[in-house]
Amino acid sequence: MRKQNKRLVFVLVGLAGVSVAVWLVLTAFRHNLVFFYSPTQVLEGKAPSHGVFRLGGIVEKGSIKKDGLHTTFTVTDLRHSMVVHYTGILPDLFRQGQGVVVQGRRVGTTTFMASQVLAKHGANYMPPDVAAELKRSMAAKAKAALS
Amino acid sequence: MGKFSRLACVTRLIKLIHKYGAPKRFYELAGTLTPWFASLTTLLFVSGLYLGLYWAPPDYQQGNAYRIMFVHVPNAWMSMMAYVAMALFAATGYIWNVRLADILAKATAPLGASFTLTALVTGSLWGKPMWGTYWVWDARLTSELVLFFLYVGYMALQASIDDPRRAAHASAILAIVGVVNVPIIHYSVYWWHTLHQPASLTLTSQPKIYITMLIPLIIMSLGFMFFYLTMLCVRTRSEILWRERRTDWVRKLVESRS
Numbered sequence: 178m179r180k181q182n183k184r185l186v187f188v189l190v191g192l193a194g195v196s197v198a199v200w201l202v203l204t205a206f207r208h209n210l211v212f213f214y215s216p217t218q219v220l221e222g223k224a225p226s227h228g229v230f231r232l233g234g235i236v237e238k239g240s241i242k243k244d245g246l247h248t249t250f251t252v253t254d255l256r257h258s259m260v261v262h263y264t265g266i267l268p269d270l271f272r273q274g275q276g277v278v279v280q281g282r283r284v285g286t287t288t289f290m291a292s293q294v295l296a297k298h299g300a301n302y303m304p305p306d307v308a309a310e311l312k313r314s315m316a317a318k319a320k321a322a323l324s
Numbered sequence: 325m326g327k328f329s330r331l332a333c334v335t336r337l338i339k340l341i342h343k344y345g346a347p348k349r350f351y352e353l354a355g356t357l358t359p360w361f362a363s364l365t366t367l368l369f370v371s372g373l374y375l376g377l378y379w380a381p382p383d384y385q386q387g388n389a390y391r392i393m394f395v396h397v398p399n400a401w402m403s404m405m406a407y408v409a410m411a412l413f414a415a416t417g418y419i420w421n422v423r424l425a426d427i428l429a430k431a432t433a434p435l436g437a438s439f440t441l442t443a444l445v446t447g448s449l450w451g452k453p454m455w456g457t458y459w460v461w462d463a464r465l466t467s468e469l470v471l472f473f474l475y476v477g478y479m480a481l482q483a484s485i486d487d488p489r490r491a492a493h494a495s496a497i498l499a500i501v502g503v504v505n506v507p508i509i510h511y512s513v514y515w516w517h518t519l520h521q522p523a524s525l526t527l528t529s530q531p532k533i534y535i536t537m538l539i540p541l542i543i544m545s546l547g548f549m550f551f552y553l554t555m556l557c558v559r560t561r562s563e564i565l566w567r568e569r570r571t572d573w574v575r576k577l578v579e580s581r582s
Contacts (some may be wrong), residue, residue: 184419188500199504203515212462212517233517268456270385278519295456298386298521302393303534308384 213278215254216287224283232259232289233278233297241273252277252289259283263291270296345424347564348573354557361554368547376540383537392450394540398548400443403471404506406436406552410478411503414496424560426492427567429499430482431559435552437475444468455519463512464520467505474502488567 213233214224224230232252240251247264250273261279271277276297281290303311376394383390410432417425447465448458459465478495485491513522524532531538568574 181420188415188419191497192500192503195501196504199508203508212460212519214517266456269389269453270455275385293456295460295519296454297519298454299532301532302383302390302524302537304381304536305384306381307534 216252216257216259217254219259219283220257220287226283229280229282229292231278231280232261232291233276234258236271236273236275236277238273248294252279259287259289261289261291261294263294265294267294268296270298275299341422345422347424347427347568350424351561351564354561358554358557358561361550361557365547365550365554368543368550372540372543372547376544380537380540381534386454389450389453390537392446394544396443396446396450397541398545399439399446400468401545402548402552403436403440403443403468404509405549406432406439407471407474407499407506408503410436411499414492414499417492418496418500423567426488426496427560427563428556429496430492431556431563433475433479433482435555435559437472437479439548439552440468440472440475444472460519462518462520463516464509464518467509467512470505471502471509474498474505478502 213231216232216234218224219232224232234252234254237251237253237258240249242249246266247262248267249260249262251258252261253259261281263279263281271294276299278295278297279289279291280293280295284290372394376391380391382388410429413425413429413432416422417429444465451460452458478498481495481498482491485494512518513520525538525541533541565574565577
């Protein structure tokens with residue numbers, strides 16, 4: 178029985194030690210593990226000033242302008258926004274009001290040249306008629322709140 | 325008095341484990357359970373796929389492409405659940421010297437690896453049209469890939485040591501250490517900005533999946549769970565036969581069959 182207790186303690190202490198080690202590593206690499214930066218982070222200078230990085234946010238409604246394969250749109254985190262230029266094919270889920278992650282370089286204070294555009298999908302799944310119904314009731318609620 | 329009854333409880337539990345934990349007894353028990361598990365799996369898969377592919381409505385944004393989640397999500401869940409099961413089996417075998425637990429851990433590894441690979445491949449196939457890329461190195465995808473390597477490493481370590489006891493001990497350490505990765509996979513979408521979306525189903529909030537899409541998903545998840553149990557029984561039985569091949573009961577079993 179003593180031997181078994183020893184092994185139990187060994188496993189528990191070992192697991193605790195490894196957890197702490199992994200936690201420390203992840204905390205140390207916190208900034209390297211970020212997949213994208215929000216426009217606010219970019220404007221605050223938290224993103225790399227030179228070189229390629231990813232910018233993420235929501236495609237602002239009515240900001241998409243298409244000219245052949247060239248697309249211009251605004252990425253916003255509802256506090257700040259950046260204008261993105263991109264030439265190429267857009268993914269299926271790219272649309273206004275949806276999440277997007279673009280990879281490229283910052284070329285001006287609020288201008289970004291993207292070499293890749295990735296659409297970010299939300300966690301919601303529903304049939305089209307339910308989505309339309311939801312939209313209608315949300316609009317009605319907003320109207321009621323305004324009047 | 326309290327301490328005495330607790331001790332009696334533990335002794336009884338250990339007796340029970342030893343009774344059903346004896347490879348021969350478990351071989352018989354698993355043999356009885358396998359056909360039940362297998363028919364339940366078939367029933368769940370057939371009804372889940374029918375409901376998921378025909379009955380469930382298309383998604384308001386993804387159309388029909390979302391239906392891959394009926395395979396992707398259960399496999400991703402099972403990849404993590406199987407790992408936790410494997411680590412628990414391995415730890416039980418290591419700490420209390422339960423031979424059956426060693427065998428269960430060994431039998432789980434390739435199953436978990438296949439769940440992980442299926443989750444990665446189906447996710448990748450969905451990612452190309454929806455995200456615009458097959459693969460990104462975000463925290464969720466990377467940690468799930470690490471899970472696959474943990475399974476493969478566990479299997480390689482098992483295969484590289486001939487003595488089953490030593491193989492079980494060495495690989496148990498790897499399995500236990502690797503369990504740290506499971507919460508990282510689960511929470512990656514909350515801790516870091518990832519391309520992968522957060523969970524649509526959580527214990528604490530209302531599901532973000534419409535009910536007619538949720539039902540097939542739950543049925544498919546149960547299906548994969550019973551698929552795991554079925555395969556676990558089959559794999560464990562053959563491993564028991566191999567390890568006990570020199571014992572009387574296996575010899576008698578073989579003679580009675582031939």
